[in-house]
Amino acid sequence: xxxxxxxxxxxxxxxxxxxxxxxxxxxxxxxxxxxxxxxxxxxxxxxxxxxxxxxxxxxxxxxxxxxxxxxxxxxxxxxxxxxxxxxxxxxxxxxxxxxxxxxxxxxxxxxx
Amino acid sequence: xxxxxxxxxxxxxxxxxxxxxxxxxxxxxxxxxxxxxxxxxxxxxxxxxxxxxxxxxxxxxxxxxxxxxxxxxxxxxxxxxxxxxxxxxxxxxxxxxxxxxxxxxxxxxxxxx
Numbered sequence: 001x002x003x004x005x006x007x008x009x010x011x012x013x014x015x016x017x018x019x020x021x022x023x024x025x026x027x028x029x030x031x032x033x034x035x036x037x038x039x040x041x042x043x044x045x046x047x048x049x050x051x052x053x054x055x056x057x058x059x060x061x062x063x064x065x066x067x068x069x070x071x072x073x074x075x076x077x078x079x080x081x082x083x084x085x086x087x088x089x090x091x092x093x094x095x096x097x098x099x100x101x102x103x104x105x106x107x108x109x110x111x112x
Numbered sequence: 113x114x115x116x117x118x119x120x121x122x123x124x125x126x127x128x129x130x131x132x133x134x135x136x137x138x139x140x141x142x143x144x145x146x147x148x149x150x151x152x153x154x155x156x157x158x159x160x161x162x163x164x165x166x167x168x169x170x171x172x173x174x175x176x177x178x179x180x181x182x183x184x185x186x187x188x189x190x191x192x193x194x195x196x197x198x199x200x201x202x203x204x205x206x207x208x209x210x211x212x213x214x215x216x217x218x219x220x221x222x223x224x225x
Contacts, residue, residue, distance in 0.1 A: 002155065033212065043156070043201060043215040056212045090155065098207040100146060103155040 003027065004093050004104035012110045018079040021107045025072055025093030031055070032074040033094075033101055034066055038087040049074055050096070078109070086111045114139040116204050118216025125192050127225045135202035135216050136184040142204040145178060145185045146213070150199045159200075160187070163207075192223045 003026035011019055025032050034046040045058035049068035060066075063081075068074040078085060088108050092101040115138040125131050137145075146161035162169045162176045162185065169176050173192075178185040189196055199220050203213040 002157075031211070035213075042217050043213075045212040045214065048212055058212060094211065098144075098211060100158055100161055101211070101213065102158060103148075105155050 002102040002104060004091055004102055006089075006091050006104035006107050008107060009105065010108050010110070012112060013081060014112050015081055015083060017081050018077065019081065019109065021076040021078070021089050021091075021109075023074045023076070023091030023093075023104060025074070025091075026102060029093035029095050030072065031094045031096060031099075031101075032068055032072070033092040034060075034074070034076050035090045035092065035103075036087050037090060037106070041087075043090075046076070081111050083111050085109065114142055114204055114206070114214040116202060116214050116216040118202050118219055120219060121217065122220045122222070124222045124224060127192060127194060127223055129192055131187075131189045131192050131196070131221055131223075133187045133200055133202070133219045133221070134184060135186070135204075136182075137204040137214075138183070139204070139206070140180075140183060142206050144205045144207045144211070145176070146203050146205075147174075147176060147187050148201045148203065148215075150201065150218075152198075156201060189221075192221075194223050194225050197221055197223045 005024040030051045046060040048056040066076045088106045090106045092103045143164040148156035150156045175188040202216040
């Protein structure tokens with residue numbers, strides 16, 4: 001158990017819909033990172049927050065957005081879903097920017 | 113931006129043999145190189161990492177070496193066991209500037225007993 005909690009574990013929805021993935025970092029960790037893992041793209045960095053502020057952005061689609069709340073949990077919002085958005089979405093956390101990242105168990109998103 | 117290449121894509125070894133996985137990175141400014149192990153359907157798990165001011169690091173049967181000049185780093189697993197079978201990912205990051213990890217494509221390691 002990494003201490004990073006992600007909910008839900010599985011999500012099945014249809015094209016065009018919107019979903020929210022939730023992540024609670026390890027106790028004491030201020031940084032939250034979101035990654036997407038798919039068969040064709042591998043593990044891709046999406047976005048990072050540090051203590052409520054966006055710190056770094058990767059190849060995150062405009063249809064995707066995220067935020068980190070005062071209690072440090074983070075949410076990743078995916079809208080206008082397409083079949084290609086089907087993937088495993090991982091959240092990772094670290095105490096600060098220069099510390100190892102530990103991953104949660106992920107949310108498996110399936111678009112029908 | 114940073115690009116990480118990983119080889120081989122699959123590796124089969126006999127139990128007890130050694131396994132070596134190699135990665136090359138493109139951005140000479142990268143200064144942090146972790147390795148993650150991912151079992152089927154599970155989360156990536158950090159197994160070892162190295163910073164650019166160190167050339168080698170060891171943890172029991174696992175070691176990582178870094179050659180900054182050539183911009184490559186390698187994972188060495190000795191005395192492999194069936195439970196070492198998994199997908200291994202290398203990554204590179206520039207600590208101090210957000211620490212986003214850029215991953216290699218992964219290596220499927222199969223340890224045959």
